Amino acid sequence: MQKMIRVIIADDHPTVILGISHLLAEAQEIDIVGTASNSTELTKLLETRQCDVLLSDYAMPGGIYGDGVALLTFIRRRYPKLKTVIMTMIDNPSVLRSILKLNIKCVLSKSDDPSHVICAVFAAFLGKEYLSPAANQISKLLNLDSDGKSREPQLTKREVEVIRLFVSGLTVNEIAASLLRSKQTVSSQKASAMKKLGIQRDADLYKYAMETGLLAFSTSSN
Incomplete structure (x- = not known):
């Protein structure tokens, strides 16, 4: 049977x-x-x-x-x-x-x-x-809507900009110089983005960028 x-x-x-x-x-x-x-x-x-x-x-x-x-x-x-x-x-x-x-x-x-x-x-x-x-x-760390479906974290434009540059290979200092912002501001924006994404390690940030296409976008933009 x-x-x-x-x-x-x-x-x-x-x-x-x-x-x-x-x-x-x-x-x-x-x-x-x-x-x-x-x-x-x-x-x-x-x-x-x-x-x-x-x-x-x-x-x-x-x-x-x-x-x-x-x-x-x-x-x-x-x-x-x-x-x-x-x-x-x-x-x-x-x-x-x-x-x-x-x-x-x-x-x-x-x-x-x-x-x-x-x-x-x-x-x-x-x-x-x-x-x-x-x-x-x-x-439980995800941002879920009323139907229980996962929503994309709401990153600000500046946070997305910092993350894109970071995963493309730039350091925080280089990003700060490129965007004409202070190192502290860039570090804060990077930390805020990672918190919203539920990410604690830079290695996981790279994984996220690869999975979402953010890394490919960054590479093609540079």
Whole structure:
């Protein structure tokens, strides 16, 4: 008898795939129809296998279709009816915001107990929302509207200008000289923007800029 939920697992770590496969095997209603280690393998599977729920890592480099938001956007466009569960180690609220904007309702933090995987697969199949505890805590840092949807943080024009220049490679001193502002003003505007984005580290600011296209804009503008 055919099982109810057909699942594809995508992760660039073989041990993760093995562990999740073993976990999902405990659910009689779930049938693992394929596994992939990068976006190239994943897209080939989606073209050849019937799949109800995709259980995928967020950061999965090495494939020709990229990873992160770029890959998820591609998959959402090509397979609009495919339900998706995203697994991630990234604790950046702006990344979660980008995932939610794609109407992906089920997100798991890899720091949480693996048992949440089965619950998330069932929730995704039924069109429900499921955030694991750590992901749920991160979601509380987001700016949500009355419908529970994530809104873009309202950065001022000057804050956006400072962030664009910073991620393009300029230092705070160089930005201050370029914009004819004091170093203190630029530092304050950068700090304010990062607070609104829920970002604490410069490395995460670069990730945000890459995911939102801000870095590409900055590079092309210079």
